[in-house]
Amino acid sequence: MDLQRRLVETVSGDVGFDAATRALFTMDASNYRQVPVAVVRPDTVDDVVAAVTAAREFDVPVVPRGGGTSLAGNATGGGLVLDLTRLDRMEIDPPTRTAYVEPGVVLDDLKAAAAPHGLTFGPDPSTHSRCTLGGMIGNNSCGSHSVAWGTTLDNVVSLDVLRYDGTRMTVGAGDLPPELATLVDENLAVLRRELGRFGRQVSGYPLHRLLPENGRDLAKALVGTEGTCVTVLGARVRLVPLPAEKVLLVLGFADDVAAADAVPAILPHGPLTVESMDERIVALRALRNPEPPPALPEGGAWLFVEVDGTEAARTIAAAVDVPHAVFTEASRQRELWRLREEGSGISTRMADGAEAWPGWEDTAVPPERLGAYLRDLRALLAEHDLRGIPYGHFGEGCVHIRIDFDLVHAAGVARFRAFLEAGADLVVRHGGTLSGEHGDGQVRAELLPRMYSPAVMRLFARFKAFWDPGNRMNPGMVVEPYRVDENLRFVPLMPTRTAFTYPHDDGDFGQAARRCVGVAKCRNHSGSVMCPSFQVTGEEKHSTRGRARLLYEMLAGEVITDGWRSTEVRDALDLCLSCKGCRSDCPVNVDMATYKAEFLHHHYRRRVRPASHYSMGWLPLWLRVASRMPALANRTMASPRLSKLLKRLGGIAPQRDLPSVAPEPFTTWLRGNPGTGGEPVVLWPDTFTNFFSPSVGVAAVKVLRAAGFDPVLPAKSVCCGLTWVSTGQLTVARGVMRRTLKVLAPHKDLPIVGLEPSCLSALTEDLPNLTGEKLNAFTLAGFLEAHAPQWTPPRVEREAITQVHCHQHATLGFTPEAKLMERAGVRNSRLPAGCCGLAGNFGFEREHYAVSQALAEQTLLPAIREAAPDTVVIADGFSCRTQVAQGSARRAVHLAEVLAEGL
Incomplete structure (x- = not known):
């Protein structure tokens, strides 16, 4: 009897010997990679006992694992991985x-x-x-x-x-x-x-x-x-x-060393936290996120000091006497802590795009030695021609830093080892420790004899031998360790020719897939935009990290061996909504929507595609035809028999209602209602506004004209190519985009206002990535903020709740909309970040309907049901408005319609 059969017979949870499962667990958040023999996800404690019993019977090592966020490599191993995340009582x-x-x-x-x-x-x-x-x-x-x-x-x-x-x-x-x-x-x-x-x-x-x-x-x-x-x-x-009153004091310093030198003066006052933040991390976050970072006091580095009560904050501020700010509102505190918590991910890419990695991630020294240690660490980095941004738990003398190690080439790996050895000696000279919280794992255990005497090392070995005399529990960590430069994750990758240009990754798809460092912010059940399907299934393969792992393993070719034809990768990407939430929410800006489109482009090359790729992927073309005979098209879609046939042929969920085609396209209306002057601006006639919701376009025209502008249309039909991008038909998408660029050539000096966030995101993100060209495009609110800051919007005086489209959250930002609504008297409550669940073609596809509805029921639909009858529901995305209409008795409107009503 083999191990697999024994596990299947005795474990009620999942037993994974397949390539996809093993590939998902090759790495944690460290620099290391090992392919497990198998992965067991126990449902009960008895399952754990049974799995370990089977491992012992076949003499297989056991690697216990939680969330897989370790930075030291101690959650990777070549044995039986026990994913214990289901044991959550x-x-x-x-x-x-x-x-x-x-x-x-x-x-x-x-x-x-x-x-x-x-x-x-x-x-x-x-x-x-x-x-x-x-x-x-x-x-x-x-x-x-x-x-x-x-x-x-x-x-x-x-x-x-x-x-x-x-x-x-x-x-x-x-x-x-x-x-x-x-x-x-x-x-x-x-x-x-x-x-x-x-x-x-x-x-x-x-x-x-x-x-x-x-x-x-x-x-x-x-x-x-x-x-x-x-x-x-x-x-x-x-x-x-819990503290009675959490107050956050932010202190500004010239740099991190000055901040470290101030810590001993703070500690006697009993702070709850003393955390550091560097201006370079704030700058990197501002580069990569459409929403502006929170304002901070003057300085090049900051200490975030949490205390119980404002009196304690004032006392510490007086003792340190530097620029400072006190934050008592919970929402402001959360915003600042979010910035600090994302530091490890943000700092993995330097401002010039260079990659930075853990490896010297959480050394610690006594707090009174911290400033001196940081000075020496700066000198050591310069000596080895390396860069990094220190930050971390300064109140405990613990330093986090990602360093631009070259772990791909032999010379870079040799420098990595040399730096770690010299760094270990430096920490010991300052009376510190190699690990301040993440453990030793594969990255530090070999260096422990530089910190401890032979006598202590022998005691560690005796202690382990008492529990595990055969060295079968997570071998290679702490005792009898792997070398620091062994099992590195950077294996040779399959060469690829891609459709997208990946300008932020030197045109290298492998480097793009390598962006994921495993910090697993995507494994979040709290309703963030990123990874909506994971929020429903809880499965690693449906997280951004899981999908990035599979793509990387596809390129590595060791576990997943059939390249772009991989069914393992295809199945994991199947539930990706292409929401682009990870584009902003992931600290390292993994863009899974783009990677999915790239994969589908190659996977279905010269092959028959799913029906929805032809029905909804080519939607702009079908709607152009339907708009010539809208009454016939709508009668056909309203007919139970014909509608059922259309849905079956198009891969559309039978539960979905097909949207009605407008009697008159928006473009026809605008050409029949020309302006009377004003500064010209191109109003983008996206497919959804033009053929489904022309009232949104009409409202936008009224608003723009009231603000002194003359909305104009391109001379011929245009398209952003979104539907072809989202279904991975990138050759067609590029052709559509190039044609659009030619049509727009006469308007190259005019700004573009887009009303559909997904189309606007395609124009600002996908079009440059496929064609190398850039457009000057804005949301309506963004345009008015930039080009008509003096304009006074009409007073609306309404209560509102807003569902922000995923693409707007990820690539465009919502700050201009929030400001405009406030100026118009709209008392808005933004729904907690979360996907509506429709996501373009995703929620219409037959096999995705259940996930789509589960997502809608997480945040959007319950909030709408609980809203007062006179509260306006604002959703700029057509998908979001459709989900509201088909899941509730309410109608959602575009912000342009709210403003136009005030006019």
Whole structure:
């Protein structure tokens, strides 16, 4: 009997030996890659026991894994990967201020469950929306609040664990097994001297927690062992009271070294957090996100200091005496913390496009040594001709930095090793630790002898041998480690000729796929725009990270071997809505909509495509024909028998109503209602406005004329090519775009106003990427802000809720719309970021209807049902308005229509 058969017989969860599943788990958020033998996703604790039993029977290593956000490579391995994210049971016990959690519980879910009791879990890594408690226990994660509440280790009460030999134990403080008691009693001096010197000393095993004065706490000694000793089945953790009044003080400094030098003056005042931010990260974020970054006090670096109460903020501000700002509103605080939390992703690409990588990601020194350490780190980077942007948990002396290592070529890898060795010696000279929160993994374990004496290294080996004498638990980490330059993720990739030009990736599709560094912000269930299908299915392959992994493995050719014809990649991309949410929400700006279009272009080259690619992919052409006989077209679509036939032939969901064609296209109306003067501006006649919603175009004309402009049309029909792009028909799309550019040539000096966000996004993003040409295009509000800032809009005085189109959120931004509505007296509430679920052709396709509706029911439709009858529903996207119309009794309108009503 082989391992696969045994697992299938004994595990009720998913057992994956297939190429797609194995490819999804080759990497975490580090520089390392290993192909697992198989992946098991247990549904129960009994499944975990059964999986480990099978692994032992066939002598296969076990690699426990949570959210896969480790930066040290300790969540990758060539054995049996246990994806424990489905084990998410938890119980809150308010009287004892504790909680029991299974390893798959996501930190934000625990915090949300504890909050009604006035409690929280103290440690909070920047990945709090997707990291699991099991992973936090494995790495001894810390986060920004460790200044006040310590590391994960400090907040673990007891652990339920499983050894590789099948033994289950509950461990905590108290008596030790005789072997471990002997280990401690014979080495009291060395344990006291070398371990536990300061809070962020995470490297190695925390054996000092076995000392008598520390309660001989076996649970705490197992925290941070990175899955090398046991598999955690559950944990009782400590909860702490929530602060009465969270206040965020932001202090401005000349640079990061000056900020570091100020930390010792802040700590005596009892801050909850002291986090740093660098101006270069803020600048990078501004380059890559359509929404402006939050305003900060004057400075080149900042400390974000969270305190309990405004009095504490004033006290610290007076003690430091630098430019500062105090933020008491929760929304403003969230905006600033979001900027800080995305630092690790943002800093993976330099301003000049150079790639930067983890590897020296979370060293830590005593806070009083931090400024001196940063000065020496600058010198070391310059010595090795490397660049990086330091930031991080300055209150605990912990520094995050992504460095522009060349990990592709042999010379660059040699420099990587040389820098790590010199860096390790530098940290030790400052009394610090190689790891301040992410564990040692593959990137630091080899360097531990530079930090610890041979005696301590022998103790680590003895401790592991007690739990795992055969070295089958996550081998290659901490004890008997891999080399730092072994198992690097940068393998040779399949050469490709692409349709898109990928200007931000040097024209290299492999480099584009390599953008994903695994921080997994896309594994978010909180209703963000990015990765709507993951929010429904919870499956890794439906996250941006999962799809990027599969594309990378397709190019690597080791696990996924059939290149562009890969069914594994096709199936993972099938539920991608091409919403472009990742284009802005992903900290490294992975653009999965573009990658999907590229893949479909190659996958279906000279092959028959899905029916929807012909029906909805060629929609502009069909609508042009239908507009010549709209009454006949509408009677046909309204006929139950003919409509059913059309849907079946076109791959359209039978539950969908087909939109009616307007009696008169918008272009016909405008040519019959010419302007009487004003500054000319091209009003883009997109397919949806022109043939489905001409009233939107009419409203926009009224608004533009009221603002002193004369909207004009291109001399001939034009199209942005969106529907061909979204279905991967890129040769046709490029031809359509080039024809459009020729038609627009006489208007090359005029700005373009677009009314449909998806079409406008295609003009500003896809058209340059396919043709190399750029257009000067705006949303209506964006145009008025730029070209008519003095214009006073009509007073509307309405309550409104707004569904922002995904493409507008991702590529255009919503700030001008928000400002315009405020000036018009529209009291607007923007719906929490989330996709409407229709997403152009996606929600109309037969096989996607259920996912489409599930997404609509997450945020959009419930909000509309709860809105007061006189609240106007604003949705500039035709897809969004269609989803509202077909899922509720309400009608959504375009912002242009709201403003025109005021006129």
